[in-house]
Amino acid sequence: MDSGTAVRRSNRSSVLEQLLSGREIDRQELVAATGLSQATVFRVVSELLESRILVEGPTITRAGRGRNATSVRFNGEIALACGVDLGGTNCRLVLTDALGRTIARRNYRTRHDVDARGFGEWLGSCVRELVEQDGANATLGAVTVGLPGAVAGDKTRVVGSQNLPQIRGPEFLVALRGSLDAPVNIDNDSNLALLGELRYGSVPPTETTVLLILGTGLSAAVAMDGEILSGAQGLLGELGRLPLLGREQRLRDLLSGAGLAGYGRSLGYTLDTTAEVFAQPQRFGPLVADSRAAFTHLIDIVALAYEPASILVTGGFSESFTDDWFADTRARLRDLVGVDSVIQRSTLGAAAGLLGAMAHALSHLHIGLGALGALSATVGPGRDEILERFRSYSPETLASGV
Template sequence: MLACLLSGEETDVHELAAKTGLSQSTVFRSVDQLLQVPNLLHRRVAREGGRGRPTTKVMLNRRYSVLVGVVLDSAVSRFILTDVLGRAWGERKLTTPPALTAAELADWVVTETRDLVAELGEGSPLGALAVGVPGALTPDQEQVVGSHNLPIIGGPDFIDRIRRTMHVPVRFENDSHAALLGELSFGAVSASGVVVLVTMSTGVSAAIAVEGEILVGSTGSLGEFGRLTLTADGLRVEDLLSEAGLNKHLRARGHPIDDSVGLAAAVEEDPRIRRQMDDAFDHLIAIIALAYEPHTILVTGGFSALFPENRLASVARRVEDQVLVRTDIRRADLGDDSALLGAISLASAARFAEFGLTDQQLAALPPATLAPVAPSGAPVTATSARPPMPVDAP
């Protein structure tokens, strides 16, 4: 029933009973219980058409609490604040402070989160925080087990520090998994069947969802396809399909590259590199197609710009000819915002877990329900590299 209220629309007991399939008496009891939660619901007594018995109308109070989603990166990290319905109130892009310990980086995340809530939360309390991290997590999400992009978060200290200093529910997720959750919750892709999201950025990884549920392996390494070896001399998928890997590979061939524009130019100047990249991508997609038979493979990340739509269509045809699996390969609907919106979906699930709302119920909500819309003007964006403030951990 709470999932229905997350639409943000005013409703009554009769409508809730029709939508949920529950009896009206059960809905009456549930609404009464929710009305006991301070500030959760707005309540209004209305007399339809001015005649007949009055009807109690209820709707979720969007100021009940705010949510914060974070996508952590070694260079620039992103923070977004939304109301409890997932509508954006503000966003910040912040330069990630370099050379910090795990505890110092955790304190920086906590400080920036609290400042964002204080400045843009309009007095609403923080309800939950979710952090997308560039690395694999253990199945219990208590520690990061591998992060080439940001190695200082490896181990339990970073996660433990944030959990102990934030007095609200906190969720952590691999950033690729968060991106796929964002696409399922906010994008146009169907959650039915199998959907795979391939992220090509500083590294290469994939997230897999079956009937809306994201798969997690026993070690947290499921989908880390960038580690696959392609040639006898040890060339890996991530050496050809990630920015960091290809930069290193090109430097070894006498092409020093400093930015993505230069990287694209170097690729076009060297037909051999272009062929290697295309072969590596074909190989990766063929493995994913055979392993999961997805109806859709979404591609995202800054490096994926080197594979425009016409190339993706060609890959789909070649893979179908090779392994006899038909799949739609296209760019992710939300682009670089996928992981940030996925973090908000996770924060919403964390906030309402006490009421029995599941991740799957949130993902099944219509995209318009959670579409991030700034209530007044454009999202607030700031760039800073403030040092972290020490945070007292109980």
């Protein structure tokens, strides 16, 4: 599979990358698109047909005389990819073919009654079950799991996790890998959500983008030049931990559900959810003002730290802020700080993490098949088609299964 010289692999990759969109392309178009010679394209294509990575497509009849071209297309059935969005309460799985076409989705309650090893084996069995039931005997080629925790920069281990302490350390990952006969990759759920936004969302994939996740906690992910930044201990972007200047609180105490609720109670307010805080600003005046000021501060920080073209905001807590407030914040940022970043709500919302895990698994699958630069390639169904498939992807529908 990885035979041949570097030149050969590179040419093979050039051809494959053209076909990862899933389109049916004839050889002449491949010659034009890759810049390779006819002979090379023909040989690479016949090799790929031989190894069943490509399949013959229909003949293409063009206007005018001349022989008809026969197209080829990427063989989606060659392998499966599985993306997993592992959360504190729910565990979401999606199985796709090699072209990123959704085959099946599952939703489980995350188990809390087993140790690290048992948890890894349980997650592995969830994936295996999905593949066996819906995979139509195709082999699983790549699995990527998004985790609610800090993942080391080399992606080899989970350094820490608030919600799922059992995934910390090597045991979980060893057990998971041991129970699956496919390459398993992990990353932080925020990072994968950002990958999802870059691949299937509405931001240009190579522009600097920051994803702010204001949910139960507060975290951020950053991408520059199509690469997602990561730190040695996975703490890069964990701005929720930031102590505020001259105050006892941290940023997450003012900008997350759990944080603001706790802070409110410490001030003597009685409240159940933070939604009511923003619904009754006259009653919770100081809390609302504090939270808004903290949001402004967070935007200032990420604007100057990363100078992003876009700042995407997502997570349940972020719904407390209106679009008008985003626009005001952007104007203030531009005038006061000098950075002009678009501040907008994420288009994918809760689906981003799962879509990112899926995109990551797909990329690794394609690299395994010989597409070297697959990490940044446009893969499979277009954005609109994907969004249509994940249209129903809201927390409510998820809780009730697919």
